Amino acid sequence: xxxxxxxxxxxxxxxxxxxxxxxxxxxxxxxxxxxxxxxxxxxxxxxxxxxxxxxxxxxxxxxxxxxxxxxxxxxxxxxxxxx
Numbered sequence: 566x567x568x569x570x571x572x573x574x575x576x577x578x579x580x581x582x583x584x585x586x587x588x589x590x591x592x593x594x595x596x597x598x599x600x601x602x603x604x605x606x607x608x609x610x611x612x613x614x615x616x617x618x619x620x621x622x623x624x625x626x627x628x629x630x631x632x633x634x635x636x637x638x639x640x641x642x643x644x645x646x647x648x
């Protein structure tokens with residue numbers, strides 16, 4: 566039950582971050598790395614949208630119960646092996 570609530574919460578937060586990227590830019594400022602590497606004028610806006618999209622993906626993984634398995638696969642090269 567808690568996974569459902571956390572997953573839905575993350576999906577809503579991710580949607581709001583993506584939807585209100587201009588508000589995020591005005592209130593939190595530009596992201597230097599994004600301005601340098603992603604784009605000319607819209608680097609920070611695009612970065613906020615990407616962060617929102619990533620949050621939505623994590624929310625879906627938590628909601629479906631797949632988050633732990635995906636993180637184990639991603640981090641398996643640096644984690645010790647379980648016997």
